[in-house]
Amino acid sequence: MAWFKKNLWFVVICLVGVALLGLATLFALSQSDKGGVVALELADATQQYKDLNSKKELPGDQKNNNIETAKQENIRLQDFSTRVTxxxxxxxxxxxxxxxxxxxxxxxxxxxxxxxxxxxxxxxxxxxxxxxxxxxxxxxxxxxxxxxxxxxxxxxxxxxxxxxxxxxxxxxxxxxxxxxxxxxxxxxxxxxxxxxxxxxxxxxxxxxxxxxxxxxxxxxxxxxxxxxxxxxxxxxxxxxxxxxxxxxxxxxxxxxxxxxxGGGRYGGDRYGGMMPQMAAGAAPKPKAPNALxxxxxxxxxxxxxxxxxxxxxxx
The missing domain is CATH 3.30.70.60 (Ribosomal protein S6/Translation elongation factor EF1B)
Structure with a gap:
């Protein structure tokens, strides 16, 4: 007991160190599991990319010939580009x-x-x-x-x-x-x-x-x-x-x-919806001449x- 009393702080530090070491070990193991999951997902995505990259374009069927349609669209695009240029x-x-x-x-x-x-x-x-x-x-x-x-x-x-x-x-x-x-x-x-x-x-x-x-x-x-x-x-x-x-x-x-x-060609009071009501006996205002x-x-x-x-x- 006398030794524990004399070295109490040393014992406490050791116990805390052991606890922290255990927590670090658990954290490392959990991250290792996550790393394995990410590696599997990456491998799966890589395989899908390889599969898609290795497939040939679908030529279509008797009703829709995709390759021939693409060739025709390319000819039309080149013709349009030539005319615009x-x-x-x-x-x-x-x-x-x-x-x-x-x-x-x-x-x-x-x-x-x-x-x-x-x-x-x-x-x-x-x-x-x-x-x-x-x-x-x-x-x-x-x-x-x-x-x-x-x-x-x-x-x-x-x-x-x-x-x-x-x-x-x-x-x-x-x-x-x-x-x-x-x-x-x-x-x-x-x-x-x-x-x-x-x-x-x-x-x-x-x-x-x-x-x-x-x-x-x-x-x-x-x-x-x-x-x-x-x-x-x-x-x-x-x-x-x-x-x-x-x-x-x-x-x-x-x-x-x-x-x-044609905006601005005809005044808004000509085709622009309802005309404001005029007071009884009021003289109509003269319209500006339409230039066109x-x-x-x-x-x-x-x-x-x-x-x-x-x-x-x-x-």
């Missing part, structure tokens, strides 16, 4: 341009568009010397971002040709993104810039012109049939505010936005995106 083909823009030959091409293009406007009596924003958004480059000696500028000139030529073919009455304004961040802005630039990814280049444009609804229809048809791929983002239509002048600085009512379902139904001259603003494949992405 040809429609979004890289723009026919000259490459390896230098300052001299780009200057010649720019001046020739501007001159041709001016002469064609005069020939078919399309009024331009400036009677003499309109540069179709390239006024900042008319006296340039060295051009920055020549390739981007050449691609935008190609798009502008396509847009202007569509407007000319539609016989619009006048071109009020053309806008494009700057070809380079430091290109001087003469009021012809958009705040949105072109976007580029691995496959395509999307360049925004804004076109404002005047004409009747028939000219608008021909412009939309021309955009749909253009060799350039143009995507119409919005169409704004409003009455042209009086006789058309060369500057076109005044606009009457704000443009009405249209979407693919009243055949007056229209001022039309189109926001477009030009989409073209990058040459490196074409396979």
């Amino acid at each position: 040809s429609y979004l083909a890289p723009a026919n823009v000259p490459t390896n341009l230098n300052n001299l030959n780009f200057s010649v091409r720019l001046n020739e293009s501007i001159s041709k568009m001016r002469l064609e406007a005069a020939r078919i009596n399309v009024i331009l924003p400036i009677t003499n010397g309109y540069w179709f958004t390239f006024a900042s480059q008319k006296s340039a000696v060295e051009y920055k971002g020549i390739q981007n500028m050449a691609a935008q000139l190609y798009d502008i030529e396509g847009i202007v040709k569509i407007l000319y073919d539609a016989r619009v009455h006048s071109i009020a304004q053309l806008k494009r993104p700057p070809a380079t961040p430091d290109e001087p802005n003469n009021g012809d630039f958009l705040t949105r810039n072109a976007k580029t990814n691995d496959s395509a280049i999307v360049t925004p444009y804004e076109v404002t012109f005047t004409g009747f609804s028939s000219e608008l229809a021909r412009v939309m048809q021309g955009l749909a049939n253009a060799t350039n791929c143009f995507v119409v983002r919005t169409v704004g239509v409003g009455q042209a505010g009086g006789p058309t002048s060369a500057k076109l600085t005044t606009i009457a009512p704000p443009p009405m936005m249209m979407n693919q379902f 139904l009243d055949e007056n001259k229209l001022r039309i603003t189109l926001q477009l995106d030009s989409v073209r494949m990058q040459a490196a992405a074409k396979k």
Whole structure:
């Protein structure tokens, strides 16, 4: 007893150690059992994977030939890819341009568009010397971002040709993104810039012109049939505010936005459900004229995106 009293703490520590050792042994045995279960599950999953990987695809039966169907779908996919790639083909823009030959091409293009406007009596924003958004480059000696500028000139030529073919009455304004961040802005630039990814280049444009609804229809048809791929983002239509002048600085009512379902084309009080009841004896409020139904001259603003494949992405 005397020894236990003297070594009481030693005995207690030994007993605690033995208990902890027993608990550790039980824990290790339980985890070993779980490890065995996980190993069995892994082996079973591995065997299922091997079985599935070794099986052949089902060819189908007499009614459904899966292999032949897959071949036909692959042919259709290749045909669709070819047609889309040809429609979004890289723009026919000259490459390896230098300052001299780009200057010649720019001046020739501007001159041709001016002469064609005069020939078919399309009024331009400036009677003499309109540069179709390239006024900042008319006296340039060295051009920055020549390739981007050449691609935008190609798009502008396509847009202007569509407007000319539609016989619009006048071109009020053309806008494009700057070809380079430091290109001087003469009021012809958009705040949105072109976007580029691995496959395509999307360049925004804004076109404002005047004409009747028939000219608008021909412009939309021309955009749909253009060799350039143009995507119409919005169409704004409003009455042209009086006789058309060369500057076109005044606009009457704000443009009405249209979407693919015709929203904004007709007022909500025309087809938009119940009309509010008017008080007895109250005079009806005059309705604003419908720009598309009243055949007056229209001022039309189109926001477009030009989409073209990058040459490196074409396979």
